[in-house]
Amino acid sequence: MRVAILVDNYLTQPSSLRLKLLGEWGFSAYVYDWKILYDTGLSGTALLNNMRALGISPDDPDVLVLSHRHIDHTGGVKKLLDARSRPLTVVAHENLFAKAYARFEVGEVEIGVDFTRDFLESKGVKLVLVRKPYEIAEGVWASGEIPRSWGPSHTGAALDLVPDDMALYIRHPEGLVALTGCGHAGVENIVEYGLKVAGADRLHAIIGGLHFIGLSEARVREVAEYLKAKGPGLIVGTHCTGVSGIAALHAALPGAAEVRGAGAVFEI
Ligand SMILES: [Fe+2]
Ligand SMILES: [Fe+2]
Numbered sequence: 001m002r003v004a005i006l007v008d009n010y011l012t013q014p015s016s017l018r019l020k021l022l023g024e025w026g027f028s029a030y031v032y033d034w035k036i037l038y039d040t041g042l043s044g045t046a047l048l049n050n051m052r053a054l055g056i057s058p059d060d061p062d063v064l065v066l067s068h069r070h071i072d073h074t075g076g077v078k079k080l081l082d083a084r085s086r087p088l089t090v091v092a093h094e095n096l097f098a099k100a101y102a103r104f105e106v107g108e109v110e111i112g113v114d115f116t117r118d119f120l121e122s123k124g125v126k127l128v129l130v131r132k133p134y135e136i137a138e139g140v141w142a143s144g145e146i147p148r149s150w151g152p153s154h155t156g157a158a159l160d161l162v163p164d165d166m167a168l169y170i171r172h173p174e175g176l177v178a179l180t181g182c183g184h185a186g187v188e189n190i191v192e193y194g195l196k197v198a199g200a201d202r203l204h205a206i207i208g209g210l211h212f213i214g215l216s217e218a219r220v221r222e223v224a225e226y227l228k229a230k231g232p233g234l235i236v237g238t239h240c241t242g243v244s245g246i247a248a249l250h251a252a253l254p255g256a257a258e259v260r261g262a263g264a265v266f267e268i
Contacts, residue, residue, distance in 0.1 A: 001172065002032040003179070003207060003266045006050045007041030007076070008238050010261030019053040021263045022046040026072035027181055027209050027239040030056060031170070034137050037061035037080075038168050038179050038208075042072045044079025050262055058083035065142045066092040067181025067208075068164045069100050072239075074113045077120075087124035091142045093164035094129045102157040111158070130166075133197045139171035141197050143190075150188035151219070154211030156240065158184070167208075169194040174233065175204035177268055182240050183211040187223045191230060203227070205234035205268050212237070212245025220245055224252035234268065236260050 007028035011021055026041035030051075041047045051058060058080055067073050069092075081088065100112035120127055128134065132144040143166045155162055162184035170177040178194045180187075187210050191203050206227070212220050227235060227249075235257040237249045249257040260266075 001170065001177070001268050003268060004030045004032070004054055004056070005207070005238065005260060005262050005264045006030055006054070006056075007039070007046045008261040010238060011263065012259055012261040013263040016263050019263065020049070021053055022049045023262050026075065027067075028073075028076065029179055029207065030061070031168070031179070034140050035060060035062040036136065036140070036168065037064045039067050039073040039181050040064070040076025040080055042075040044076035046262070047076040048079055048083055054263065054265070059086055061088065063089045063091060063136055065136070065166070065168050066090065066096065067166055068093065068162055068184060069096050069098065069112050070158070070162070070182060071111050071114060073181045077113070078115050081120075081123040081125065087126060089126045089128060090120065091128045091130060091134055091136065093145065093166055094131050095164050096129060101159045103159060104157055108159070139198070141169045143167040143169055143193060143197060146185035146189050146193045148185055148189045150192070151186050151222070154182075154184050154186055154215065156211060156214050167194060169198050171198040171200060172204050172268065175202035176200040177204050178206045180206065180208035180210065182209040188226050191227075203230040203232045205232060205266075207234070207236040207266065209239035210237040210241040210245065212248070213240050213242035215245070217248070220248045221252070224249055228253055232256050234258065234266065236264070236266070
């Protein structure tokens with residue numbers, strides 16, 4: 001299978017120069033095999049620019065899965081829909097439209113979605129709101145709400161526990177492949193639930209935000225040790241994994257952890 005990171009905080013590919021890729025705080029990835037777009041970044045500008053640069057038309061995706069309602073993952077929805085000429089299925093958690101706030105230096109800021117259900121309907125979107133695992137295609141699931149039995153949730157500045165945090169799980173011949181947006185549910189919870197949903201006994205790859213920002217060094221080491229024990233072939237912690245978190249993963253899992261950002265394409 002082939003996965004591309006379309007939007008990310010980081011530009012790690014020298015091809016960014018030639019392709020004029022854009023980076024921004026947020027995340028989006030594309031799974032070519034099933035034409036699934038996972039998240040849309042913050043503004044839509046980076047998403048559309050980078051899609052086109054990588055040869056992906058705005059009309060290519062059949063399904064958009066939103067990892068959670070935060071604007072750095074849902075902020076590209078309006079521009080994406082404006083650029084399309086055919087309907088799109090959008091899979092999201094039931095509380096997609098709930099208000100969301102984060103506390104920053106400047107005070108409390110609203111960080112929820114910037115569109116309404118009426119807007120989606122006016123664009124012909126088929127909206128699928130879920131709480132349980134939702135099978136998009138054979139062996140491919142939007143996780144639904146992820147049970148949290150391990151460690152603290154990775155909420156960062158968010159003022160709620162972000163129960164809507166959903167991963168994309170794919171059953172691969174070599175184990176579970178998981179895409180994660182911000183990783184608010186906690187890495188262990190995301191992986192353990194994915195193994196269960198996909199009926200896999202091993203983690204093959206995890207790509208996306210692991211939300212190590214704000215965690216203690218000891219907790220990051222604990223998560224890295226956990227991942228190591230799962231024997232993954234590929235770990236790409238990016239976006240809100242944070243620079244020191246990415247460095248810690250790289251040090252703990254030298255064979256598996258890669259430092260990659262927007263424009264990276266993986267053959268898995
Ligand atoms: Fe995020
Ligand atoms: Fe988030």
